[in-house]
Every structure is written in C-alpha cells, then in structure tokens.
Amino acid sequence: MSSQTVTKAVYATAADQAANFDALLNNIRERAREGEFDRQRYISQDVIDGFKAHGVYRALVPKRFGGNEWSPVQFCELIEKISHADGSAGWVASFGMSPVYLAALPPETIAKVYENGPDVVFAGGIFPPQPADVVAGGYKVNGRWKYSSGSMGAEILGVGIAPRNGDKMDLPRIAVMPRSAARIDHTWDTVGLAGTGSHDLVVEDYVVPEEWTFVRGGPANLDELFFRYPSLSFAAQVLSVVGLGVARAALDELRGMASGRISVTGAPALADRPLAQVEIAKAEAALLSARAFFYESMESAWQHVIAGDVVPDDAISLLRLSSTHAVRTAADVARIAQLLSGMSGVYTDSPLARCVNDANVVTQHAFMGDITYQNAGAIFFGKSPSPGYL
Numbered sequence: 407m408s409s410q411t412v413t414k415a416v417y418a419t420a421a422d423q424a425a426n427f428d429a430l431l432n433n434i435r436e437r438a439r440e441g442e443f444d445r446q447r448y449i450s451q452d453v454i455d456g457f458k459a460h461g462v463y464r465a466l467v468p469k470r471f472g473g474n475e476w477s478p479v480q481f482c483e484l485i486e487k488i489s490h491a492d493g494s495a496g497w498v499a500s501f502g503m504s505p506v507y508l509a510a511l512p513p514e515t516i517a518k519v520y521e522n523g524p525d526v527v528f529a530g531g532i533f534p535p536q537p538a539d540v541v542a543g544g545y546k547v548n549g550r551w552k553y554s555s556g557s558m559g560a561e562i563l564g565v566g567i568a569p570r571n572g573d574k575m576d577l578p579r580i581a582v583m584p585r586s587a588a589r590i591d592h593t594w595d596t597v598g599l600a601g602t603g604s605h606d607l608v609v610e611d612y613v614v615p616e617e618w619t620f621v622r623g624g625p626a627n628l629d630e631l632f633f634r635y636p637s638l639s640f641a642a643q644v645l646s647v648v649g650l651g652v653a654r655a656a657l658d659e660l661r662g663m664a665s666g667r668i669s670v671t672g673a674p675a676l677a678d679r680p681l682a683q684v685e686i687a688k689a690e691a692a693l694l695s696a697r698a699f700f701y702e703s704m705e706s707a708w709q710h711v712i713a714g715d716v717v718p719d720d721a722i723s724l725l726r727l728s729s730t731h732a733v734r735t736a737a738d739v740a741r742i743a744q745l746l747s748g749m750s751g752v753y754t755d756s757p758l759a760r761c762v763n764d765a766n767v768v769t770q771h772a773f774m775g776d777i778t779y780q781n782a783g784a785i786f787f788g789k790s791p792s793p794g795y796l
Contacts, residue, residue, distance in 0.1 A: 423460070430456045431491040438492035439757055443601025447594050449498045454527060454559035462488075462502040464524035468630045471520035473505075478635055479704050482647045489651025490658075493764030494601030496651055498556040500644040504528035506637045507564065507580065509626035515582075515617050516627065519562070528582075529556040530564030531607045532622065535578040538567035544615040545569055547581050550591070555604040560585050565607060566622065567614075578622045581614040588612075598763030634711045638794070639725035642773035643704065646729035649736030649768040650697050656743040656761035657690065663747065682746050689742045696728075696735035703728040722796050723785040730778040733768045740765040 434453060443449055457463060465481050467473025476484075481503065489496025508519055508528065519526055531551025538545040551565050564582045568575040591606040626633035664677035676682050703724040710717045740761045744751040751758035768774065781791035 427460050430460060431488065434488070434495050435491040438495070438601070438760070439755075441755065443492065443494050444760075447592060447600055447605070448558040448603030449495055449556070449601055451559055453495060454498070457488075457499050457502070458525040458527070461525075462499050463504075463527055465502055466505045466632060467520065467524040467526075468505075468628060471517070472524040473520075474524075475630060475632065477708055478632070478640055478643065479701060479708065482643055482701070482704065485644055486647045486651040486654075489648040490655045492601065493648055493652040493655075493761070493768075494599050496648045497599055497602045497645065497768075498559065500648060501527075501529055501556050503640060503644045505628075505632075506626075506640060507620075508582070509628045509633050510580075510620035510624040511582065511627065512617050512620075513627050519582075526562065527556070527560045528562050528564065529554055529560035530566075530580065531557075532564070532566040532580065535566035535568040535622075537575065538569050538579075538581070540569055540571070541613060544613050545579075545581060545619060547583070547609045547612045547614055549609060551607045552593070553604045554590070554607045555602045557585070557588075557590055557605060557607060558603040563588050563607060565609060567619070579619045580622050582618045582620075583609070583612060583614050596767060598760075598765070598767035631711055634717075635708065636717055636722045636725060636796070638796075639707075639722055639729070642726060642729045643700070645768065645771055645773060646733045647700070649733040649765050650693070650700065652761050652765045652768070653693050653736035653739040656740040656758055656765070657686070657693070659757045659761065660686065660743040660747055663750065676746060676748075685742060685746060689739045692735050693739045696732045700728045700732045719796055720785055723782050723791070726773075726778050726795065727782040730774045733765070733771075733774045737762075737765040737769050 437443065437450075461474060462484065464473045465476040465484065467475070469475050485496050485500045488499045504526070508516060511519070531554035533551065533553070536547070536549030536551070538547050545567060547565065547567055549565070554563070557563060561584070562582055563585050564580045565588070566578055567581050568578050587609060589608040591608050593606045594600070594602070594604045626637075664675065664682070673679070703721070707717045707721045707725055710721060740758075744758045744762045747758050750756060751762075753759060777792060781795040784791045
C-alpha cells in the first residue's frame with residue numbers, strides 16, 4: 407500500500423470517527439429535549455458506552471495503559487462539545503478526568519485498574535469523609551456520601567474516609583471499590599443538571615484493602631506530563647467548561663427561533679428588534695471573552711508544565727479565577743437568552759429553560775464560590791490565599 411493510500415485511509419478513519427461522534431451528540435441532544443435524562447435522573451448506559459467508544463474515559467489515561475494522554479485543553483474542549491448537546495451528559499463525561507484522582511493510588515494498583523483496558527468509568531462521593539475502622543486487610547467502610555455524579559454508569563467508585571487512629575482521625579483518604587460494594591440511593595431531585603445522577607452512595611461494612619486507598623490530595627504516582635498540571639484547578643475546570651457549553655447551546659437555541667417567531671402583540675420578529683440585537687451582541691462578547699480567558703489560562707499553565715517548570719502561584723490562581731468567571735458569565739448569558747425569548751423560554755420543556763437551570767446549578771458548586779474572588783484578590787496583592795486554593 408502506498409503512503410498516499412495510507413494517508414487517505416487515516417483521514418477517512420478520522421472523518422468517520424468525527425461523524426460518529428456528531429451522531430452520538432445529536433442523539434444525546436434529541437433525548438435530552440425529550441426529557442429522558444431528567445426524568446430518570448441519570449444518563450443512560452448506552453450513552454456511557456458511547457462515551458467509552460469515543461475515547462472520553464481514555465483521553466487522559468497514560469499511553470502505557472492504552473490511553474491517549476490528551477492535554478487539559480483537549481479534554482476540556484471535548485467536555486464543552488458534549489455539554490453543548492446536554493449539560494448533564496457533559497457533567498458526567500467530565501469524570502473522564504478520573505486519572506487525576508486514581509494516580510495517587512500505589513503504582514501496582516493503578517496497573518490493576520487498567521489491566522483490562524483504559525476505558526474505566528470512575529465516580530464517587532468524597533464528602534463528608536466517614537470514619538473507617540482499621541481492620542485486618544484494610545479499612546472497614548461505612549457511611550453515606552452525597553453528590554456522587556455519574557455513579558449509575560460507573561464501574562468503580564471512590565468514597566471519602568477518615569481512618570480511626572485511637573481517639574484521633576488520620577488524614578482523609580479515598581477508598582476505591584467496585585460499584586457492587588455500594589448502594590445507590592436515588593436522592594438527586596434538582597431544578598438543573600437533573601440527569602447527572604448525583605445520588606447518594608451508601609456503603610455498609612465493606613473492607614477496602616489499604617492498597618486500594620490513597621490520601622486525598624496526595625501526590626501522583628505517575629510521571630506523565632499531565633500529572634504535573636495543577637490537579638485541583640483541573641477538577642474545577644472540567645466542571646466549569648460545562649457551563650460554557652450550555653451557554654453556547656442557549657445562544658444557538660435563541661438564534662434558531664429568532665427569525666421565524668412572530669410576537670403575539672404584533673411586534674417584529676426577535677431578530678429584527680434593535681434592543682434584542684444589542685443585548686445578544688453583548689452576551690456573545692461576554693461569553694467569547696470568558697471562554698478565551700478560560701482557555702488562555704489553561705494553555706499558559708500547560709506551557710510551564712511542558713517546559714518542566716513548576717506552575718507559579720499566579721498562574722494557578724488564574725486557572726481558578728477563569729473557571730469561576732466562566733460559570734458566572736455562562737449563567738448570565740443563558741438567562742439573557744431566556745429573557746429575549748419571551749414566554750417561550752419559561753415552559754418546562756423549553757430547551758432554553760433547561761439551559762438556564764443547568765448553567766445556574768454549575769455556579770452552585772463549591773469550586774465556583776465567591777471565595778475564589780477573595781483568594782484571587784489576595785494573590786494579586788501578594789498575600790496568602792486560603793488553604794486548598796492553589
């Protein structure tokens with residue numbers, strides 16, 4: 407086979423993969439509009455399987471385990487695209503960043519995680535850390551953990567524990583176990599991101615071997631470049647980018663309805679109203695600016711990693727600041743789109759209403775709180791931020 411023929415075959419394969427992925431996203435978008443994910447309160451298993459097939463869960467896995475070793479920017483762009491189809495689907499897909507957590511496991515355990523391939527779906531509930539007794543063979547785990555997004559489609563789960571050491575508690579750890587070790591209590595009933603399946607996990611008297619636990623926030627035991635990127639910042643970024651995708655979907659939805667919609671009052675079509683033109687232009691500028699700040703901060707930090715440098719504190723602070731700014735801006739933009747839609751955007755089955763609700767729920771995550779601004783301001787003035795910010 408000639409080199410030209412091989413090149414054509416590669417391009418054809420890449421084109422086919424892109425077309426198949428677009429087909430998956432269109433399927434997700436249609437089912438989200440029909441309310442499937444919101445009604446059942448989780449993302450269906452065939453969608454999770456589709457994410458596996460298209461490399462969502464292997465994107466950040468090291469090549470030595472069969473993964474793709476994508477950069478942080480590449481992964482966030484993928485999650486943004488999925489979130490454009492549906493915010494809940496994007497949120498669940500974002501936990502393809504699980505190698506960030508699992509890298510703190512002992513190397514031998516990491517190898518076992520990926521021994522059957524890189525497409526491992528991990529989910530968990532970290533807070534609050536529950537007391538765990540030290541027993542022969544490991545830790546006896548009991549408790550309930552909230553906000554376990556994506557647990558319905560996961561193969562392995564992680565929960566936060568605080569090992570008992572006499573009258574004291576050791577450093578919090580994450581205990582990793584098969585999904586069968588936990589009960590999923592369907593408690594997730596929210597106004598937005600309803601399809602994320604962020605239910606409670608309940609574990610009763612399950613012993614987790616010590617080698618399947620790691621200190622929360624502990625250093626990675628993998629040395630690929632990705633694991634030198636600020637992990638806490640990345641954990642925030644993969645969630646905040648969901649807001650960017652949802653806000654873009656809101657603007658696209660408004661564009662689609664603007665030209666043909668005639669007001670019941672006899673007013674011009676939305677696209678012909680000067681005030682609507684002004685407001686949507688401002689919203690577009692705000693979203694594009696927030697998105698540019700978000701990705702520029704990521705790329706700047708990544709260049710430090712590539713150069714072999716420690717990412718400086720001010721660069722890490724910009725990662726956190728741009729994440730919070732992105733989700734706040736995205737929520738504002740989605741709301742503007744709904745306001746401009748008039749009464750059409752207030753119905754429960756309106757895609758715009760779902761976008762507004764989803765975008766607002768993203769802002770409620772602890773990573774996106776007002777404390778981000780305080781800490782970023784402290785860094786700006788050369789002061790120390792709160793513990794856990796950097």
